[in-house]
Amino acid sequence: MRILIVEDEAKLAEAVKKGLELKGFTVDWLADGEKARTRILLYKNEYDLVLLDLMLPDVDGATICRDAREAGVMTPIIMLTARDEIEYKVDLLNSGADDYITKPFAFDELIARIQAVLRRPSDALPGTLSIRDIELDTGKHTVTKGGQPISLTLKEFSLLELFLRHPNEALPREQILDHVWSFDFPGFSNVLDVHMKNLRKKLDTYEESDPLFETIRGVGYRING
Numbered sequence: 001m002r003i004l005i006v007e008d009e010a011k012l013a014e015a016v017k018k019g020l021e022l023k024g025f026t027v028d029w030l031a032d033g034e035k036a037r038t039r040i041l042l043y044k045n046e047y048d049l050v051l052l053d054l055m056l057p058d059v060d061g062a063t064i065c066r067d068a069r070e071a072g073v074m075t076p077i078i079m080l081t082a083r084d085e086i087e088y089k090v091d092l093l094n095s096g097a098d099d100y101i102t103k104p105f106a107f108d109e110l111i112a113r114i115q116a117v118l119r120r121p122s123d124a125l126p127g128t129l130s131i132r133d134i135e136l137d138t139g140k141h142t143v144t145k146g147g148q149p150i151s152l153t154l155k156e157f158s159l160l161e162l163f164l165r166h167p168n169e170a171l172p173r174e175q176i177l178d179h180v181w182s183f184d185f186p187g188f189s190n191v192l193d194v195h196m197k198n199l200r201k202k203l204d205t206y207e208e209s210d211p212l213f214e215t216i217r218g219v220g221y222r223i224n225g
Contacts, residue, residue, distance in 0.1 A: 001048040001118070001138075001161070002026040002179050006036040006064070007080060008056055012103075016051065019107050024141060024154045026180055033059040037067060044073040046178060049114060054081040054092070062095045069096035076117045080105075115139070129164035131225050132212065134203060136164055145203060155180060156199055163213075163223035173220040196221060 003020055007013040008031045017027045028047075030036045033056035040050060054061040065077050079092045079100040092100050098117045101110055119127060119139070129136045133146045138161065143150045152160065158180045163171070177192060196213065204212040214222045 001158070002028070002046065003114075004036070004039065004047045004050045005029045006033065006050065006056070006061065007031065007053040008033075009053070016107070016110070019111075021154075023111065024157055026158060033057070033061070033064060037064045040064065040068050040073060040075070041071050044068075044071070044075060047075050049118060050075055050077045051110075052077050052079055052097075054079055054083070062092060062097075065092075065095045065097050078110075078113060078117060129161065131164055131167055131223060132206070134160075134164075134212075136160055145205075150202055152199075152202065153195075155195055156202070159195055159199060160203070163221070167223055167225045170216045170222045171220045176220055 001024075003025050005013050005017055005020075005027060007016070007029070010031065013029050013031065017029050020027045028039075030039060036052070036056075037059060040047070052061040052064060056064075061079055061081075065079070068075070068077070076098045077096065079097045080103060081089075081092065081100055082103045083089075084102050089100055099113050101113055127137065127139045129138070134143065134150075135145075136143050136157075141157065143152055143157065143160065159176070162176065162179055173192060181191075196215075200213055206212055210224070212224060214224055216222055
């Protein structure tokens with residue numbers, strides 16, 4: 001899953017970004033509110049969740065959140081705020097935020113809130129994904145094939161999750177790279193091909209005439225159900 005952090009406190013943002021990446025998330029970070037608003041509005045389907053600081057130097061988080069909701073962006077948003085007044089928290093929720101967390105916060109609490117928001121029924125994101133005899137559990141972060149556990153790296157897990165959310169769809173290389181890596185990742189790199197080769201070795205043990213993963217020439221890759 002891909003998360004956008006909008007936070008102008010560099011040390012906090014870097015620490016959260018590192019922690020989330022260790023948990024298997026793909027993370028982008030912006031410190032500029034205007035750039036963040038543009039990114040959220042233009043790439044409304046690229047992120048699974050936004051961590052949005054309230055007090056930004058140019059445009060505040062509540063305004064960004066309201067603008068996003070008015071534009072039809074349904075991406076879950078968790079506000080980061082240093083203000084603890086109940087009335088203010090109510091205003092944040094009324095602006096369209098899905099949740100908030102008060103600074104300073106424990107990283108474990110942030111993870112718990114992220115997981116709680118992502119598994120809400122309204123988000124329509126199932127916790128268990130499957131195709132053929134392969135099953136991926138997003139909560140437990142496990143993968144099984146024919147009931148047997150399969151060990152995947154963080155990037156391999158993220159790739160498989162993306163494919164399982166788009167079964168039988170030809171996913172362009174650019175879309176895969178943007179979702180599993182980050183916006184500043186060089187698109188000419190062959191890192192995607194290397195990871196796909198490794199995924200095939202671990203999971204694609206089916207007949208050559210009916211492969212699990214298919215290379216779509218000039219486009220990208222597809223997982224076949």
